[in-house]
Amino acid sequence: MQMNTPPRSTMRLTRRGKLVLVVTGAVLAGTAVAVPLLSLASGRTEQPGPRTLVIPEGRRASQVYEAVDKALELPPGSTRKSLGKAGLKLPKEAAGNPEGYLFPAAYPLTKGTTPESLLRLMVDTAGKRFDTTPVAAGAQRNTLNVYQTVIVASIVQAESTAKADMGKVARVILNRLQRGMPLQVGSTLNYALNRTGGNAGDHADSNSPYNSYQRVGLPPTPIGNPGPEAMRAVTSPPSGDWLYYVTVKPGDTRFTADYAEHLRNVAEFNARHQSATPSRQPSGSPRQPAVTQPPS
Numbered sequence: 655m656q657m658n659t660p661p662r663s664t665m666r667l668t669r670r671g672k673l674v675l676v677v678t679g680a681v682l683a684g685t686a687v688a689v690p691l692l693s694l695a696s697g698r699t700e701q702p703g704p705r706t707l708v709i710p711e712g713r714r715a716s717q718v719y720e721a722v723d724k725a726l727e728l729p730p731g732s733t734r735k736s737l738g739k740a741g742l743k744l745p746k747e748a749a750g751n752p753e754g755y756l757f758p759a760a761y762p763l764t765k766g767t768t769p770e771s772l773l774r775l776m777v778d779t780a781g782k783r784f785d786t787t788p789v790a791a792g793a794q795r796n797t798l799n800v801y802q803t804v805i806v807a808s809i810v811q812a813e814s815t816a817k818a819d820m821g822k823v824a825r826v827i828l829n830r831l832q833r834g835m836p837l838q839v840g841s842t843l844n845y846a847l848n849r850t851g852g853n854a855g856d857h858a859d860s861n862s863p864y865n866s867y868q869r870v871g872l873p874p875t876p877i878g879n880p881g882p883e884a885m886r887a888v889t890s891p892p893s894g895d896w897l898y899y900v901t902v903k904p905g906d907t908r909f910t911a912d913y914a915e916h917l918r919n920v921a922e923f924n925a926r927h928q929s930a931t932p933s934r935q936p937s938g939s940p941r942q943p944a945v946t947q948p949p950s
Contacts, residue, residue, distance in 0.1 A: 792889020
């Protein structure tokens, strides 16, 4: 299977976004690459509005903690340290780890906002969105529980370069799970290595439970916090027998069940990018594939 990982020259988060604290007319930025933000029209004077912390889809818990620290002007690490006293209502499978349940949305900041209250609001929002009949029914159709569905959705969020591809990416992951094939996605290994990009071949022999090149099945936790589109992609994926995909160029991700065809797609990817250099590589270039083995 061809699962995608960014080349070193274009390291970036799969889902373009920025952890931001929006304060009418101003932005305090967290980590990641820029996204367009609403700004005041020139020459207009408006009263300051309520502050809002915006968490985009796909951000990791560590990035959310950092954003909350900055939003509340707290010392680094404060939000992470508050987990034990936040009283988060997480599924038992999470074992107290809120990864996957810090729901991406806009959260109001008031004078009384604390890290604990923000984390509780995020987790409670996730619970309301995930503990629904459509999610439970979709999980059952895929022979997964809700927590496993969130794990798959977090991978779909990280692996998809376009929302239109999310359903097919979900189908590839589900097909490989059903066949007992390793997922072989770079995003899970990147999570284990606490990086947002890199060559998929690097550390592919890692013993981490998040190394989906070596281990069959799902990683032990989500690898980020998926949005509603990624969840829908998993609970209602399109029909298809795809087992491989590669983004040959921006807007051209190819899915196939045929390994030979997949290798031809990979060869086209390599031909398009073999002459690119780190200084000239376009910022929107597709992610570098990592060749994997066909099903046995």
